[in-house]
Amino acid sequence: MEIKIMKNILDRNQNKADEVRKxxxxxxxxxxxxxxxxxxxxTTLLERTCEELGEKFRLGIVEGDITTDRDAQRLKKYNIPIVVINTEGGCHLDSHSISKVLGYFDLDKLDVLFVENVGNLICPSQFDLGETFKLALVSTTEGDDKPDKYPMLFREAKAVLLNKIDLVPYTNFNYNNFRSDLKKIxxxxxxxxxxxxxxxxxxEWFDWITEKINNFQ
Ligand SMILES: Nc1nc2c(ncn2[C@@H]2O[C@H](COP(=O)(O)OP(=O)(O)O)[C@@H](O)[C@H]2O)c(=O)[nH]1
Ligand SMILES: [Mg+2]
Known part of the structure; x- marks a missing residue:
């Protein structure tokens, strides 16, 4: 019974995601x-990306947050359209909420829309939002075992960003373990x-995302 309910939710999510993608x-x-x-x-990645690409491309951001608009407040100085989705406790965004907020953007005046999903490595990987691709972000302070422990995200994503490499000297993060686990997945x-x-x-990240945006035009 429960499995059937989950399947229905995912089916409905998938249909809407296909619509959004189209x-x-x-x-x-x-x-x-x-x-x-x-x-x-x-959010820090989005800040750096807005600073670098804000002049070259027309950016928009959807901020998925449980209750606050704190991340949107950090980003509003870049003067780009931002919409916050408060999930009120929900651990991920879904395609229905994305579909609704698309109406707040002028899609004819956007080149790229970044969606900051709710912080969580599990549920967000299961819900297609209609995105062009998923970006997996992990930081060195979380440990080098995340690809092995949460393979779904690393299988689904089109790219991985390993952040906080400045902090490696203060951790037991092992690059070889991280890279070889990721390679296996x-x-x-x-x-x-x-x-x-x-x-x-x-x-390298800016060059890569620039190419992806240009190829999509
Ligand atoms: N040392 C270090 N701190 C970082 C780096 N990137 C982000 N942070 C800090 O980590 C904290 C969480 O970052 P934030 O962007 O809010 O993470 P989010 O919850 O994933 O949006 C903030 O205090 C950031 O300043 C990094 O590369 N190095
Ligand atoms: Mg954030």
Whole structure:
């Protein structure tokens, strides 16, 4: 019984996600679903990305948050359209809520829409939002075992960002373990090793996402 209910939810989610994806393809808006655990650096990555790409492309952001608009407050200085979805306790966004908020954006005036999903490595990987692709973000302070423990996200994602490499000297994070576990799950996935606060490695990320946005036009 429970399995059937879950299947219905996922079916309904998938149908709406397909609709969203079709609309965004028509409007040539690349949508990136950013997934990480709380505190890994999603909002900081979006801050750096707005600073670098805000002049070159027309950006928009959907902020998924349980209750507050704190992340949106951090991002509003970039003067780009931002919509907050408060899930009121829900641990992930779904395609129905995305479909509703798309109405608040002028899709003819957007090149890319970043979605900061609710901080969680599990549920967000199961719900297709209609995104062009998922971006998995992990930080070194969480340990090097996350790809092995949460393989679904790393299988689903189109790229992985390993953040907070500036803090590696203070942790027992092992790059070889991380890279080889990731390779076993998703052999050719691009991996960006970055520090969103210090700036290391961000150029490679900016170049990669720039190419993805250009190819979508
Ligand atoms: N040392 C260090 N701290 C970072 C880095 N990226 C983000 N942080 C900090 O980690 C905390 C959580 O970042 P935030 O972007 O809010 O994470 P989110 O919950 O995934 O959106 C903040 O205090 C950031 O300043 C990094 O590369 N290095
Ligand atoms: Mg955040």
């Amino acid at each position: 609309l965004l393809e028509l409007k040539k808006v690349l949508m990136v679903n950013v997934i990480s655990s709380p505190g890994a650096g999603k 998703n052999a050719n996935i691009p991996l960006f090793e970055v520090s969103c606060t210090r700036g290391d490695g961000l150029k």
